[in-house]
Amino acid sequence: MSILVIGSVALDTVKTPFGKKEEILGGSATFFSLAASFFDKVDIVAVVGEDFPKRYLTMFKKRGIGIDGLTVAKGKTFRWEGRYDYDLNTAHTIATHLNVFSNFNPQILKKLRNPDFLFLANIDPDLQYSVLKQVKRPKVVACDSMNYWIETKRRSLEKLLDKIDIMLLNDAEARQLSGESNLLKAAQLIISFGPKAVIIKRGEYGVLYFSKNTHFIAPAYLLETVYDPTGAGDTFAGGMMGYLARSRILSESNIRKSIIYGSIMASFAVEDFSVNRLLEISRKDLEDRFSAFRRITRF
Amino acid sequence: MSILVIGSVALDTVKTPFGKKEEILGGSATFFSLAASFFDKVDIVAVVGEDFPKRYLTMFKKRGIGIDGLTVAKGKTFRWEGRYDYDLNTAHTIATHLNVFSNFNPQILKKLRNPDFLFLANIDPDLQYSVLKQVKRPKVVACDSMNYWIETKRRSLEKLLDKIDIMLLNDAEARQLSGESNLLKAAQLIISFGPKAVIIKRGEYGVLYFSKNTHFIAPAYLLETVYDPTGAGDTFAGGMMGYLARSRILSESNIRKSIIYGSIMASFAVEDFSVNRLLEISRKDLEDRFSAFRRITRF
Secondary structure, three states: OOEEEEOOOEEEEEEEOOEEEEEEEEOHHHHHHHHHOOOOOEEEEEEEEOOOOHHHHHHHHHOOOEEEEEEEEOOOOOEEEEEEOOOOOOEEEEEEEOHHHHHOOOOOOHHHOOOOEEEEOOOOHHHHHHHHHHOOOOOEEEEEOOHHHHHHOHHHHHHHHOOOOEEEEEHHHHHHHHOOOOHHHHHHHHHHOOOOEEEEEOHHHOEEEEEOOOEEEEOOOOOOOOOOOOOHHHHHHHHHHHHHHHHOOOOHHHHHHHHHHHHHHHHHHOOOOOOHHHHHOOHHHHHHHHHHHHHHHOO | OOEEEEOOOEEEEEEEOOEEEEEEEEOHHHHHHHHHOOOOOEEEEEEEEOOOOHHHHHHHHHOOOEOOOEEEEOOOOOEEEEEEOOOOOOEEEEEEEOHHHHHOOOOOOHHHOOOOEEEEOOOOHHHHHHHHHHOOOOOEEEEEOOHHHHHHOHHHHHHHHOOOOEEEEEHHHHHHHHOOOOHHHHHHHHHHOOOOEEEEEOHHHOEEEEEOOOEEEEOOOOOOOOOOOOOHHHHHHHHHHHHHHHHOOOOHHHHHHHHHHHHHHHHHHOOOOOOHHHHHOOHHHHHHHHHHHHHHHOO
């Protein structure tokens, strides 16, 4: 099935306890699409500047990722600079240069207006809503957001929540959006805003999935080396939606497996800077880690 | 099989966002023995003062918990006062009055010197070692400790580690003891000090189990209400060792199940102050929650 992602394609400068890398490929749509491309056809809607390295466009194409919706605009590419200390769960933003992203007002190409799966990565909820209105209602719409939009655009976010299927956020955001510190209750409150399901990302502690009547707890895969957690959440979303798109049937069992595949994709992503590790691994690496995940969680 | 626990029996004053309770029953040996008593025969070695309420002694006996090793000494019972804020994972100690506990030098009664399972709760590692020397080598010896002993009695702790089977600690303690921030590596370093296995407790995020060649990741059961996390770690240990003692065979499969039973016992314990919830629940409640745990983690 076809997957569409709307989000950012960026150049990141990242410092972690393991080194510093400048102007490396980043952005939510980048991580999402690379992860999803392991499973199914994915198209990007995003904008970059004239300075965006051609080799990355070539890379996307080689991976079978559709970039007809990736506009090259006059100006510079969106840049993010951040730092992680030993607590790799927390990103400290040093600088954000929106550049061409500041005028991003996505117009979806006609041929991209009929996706089966749509991922609205973390951008202004008004833009997310505008994208949703431009496409024929997909089978599954998932949406990410962040503390900034919850604070400054709550009304827009609530309007959007009423139209989507899966809301992804981290635990702090779930508490902020719901006003409830207990995550079981927070998730049910968010579901009462509209989405059929809520996924709460807890970084190195794994993922919680909630629907109206059930929940699923997935721990994170344990790693010997975590180099750079940037993009882990979007990689998770890409793996999850990719697996769901390929499996076609939205059963509880497939949803759970999709969450494990998402976690596994994210576990690879953080083992190196940028998307380096995602470019190295094969389907077999993925399946091996899926089997290992089963072995170390079964009782 | 027989279980022996050496630790504290205390009167706690606990303040959480949900209320304050004064002079309630607490202590590592209390939580451990109550949890273990759901599965097998357990004896306490500890000391209380003359002010220790008789009704608690009656309660232990009614639960089938052996208290011949629970000395009543001249003076007052050990008291701990603590506070939890909204982050229920972190206890803030307000006051510790060791009282009769300050002269605690456990002499194990002859009839208690042959336990199959021994739990050395968090006390001075020299005392833990002295207890271990007084008993015939049990089938399984597990041991808890804390940051204070790691800092001030590392040598004693290392001597002890060489003689035990399972080391239990939280993630911060595992990092401190090993000098390694990655938990996979930290656990293997601790195993290199002697124990066959390491269990890392992560509070609301669950438990990690490591042996030389394998590991097991158990998330925590999600709760709607967490009233008081005091004693969760010792309750976990009691449920785990209780289940292992009853199942007799130390297979990987039984160890994993014992960890889930430990987690479930702890999930009940934190639903009310002191041991209140542990006194309310039945074996059936336990089995129901075990089945629920399976359902919400299976994929």
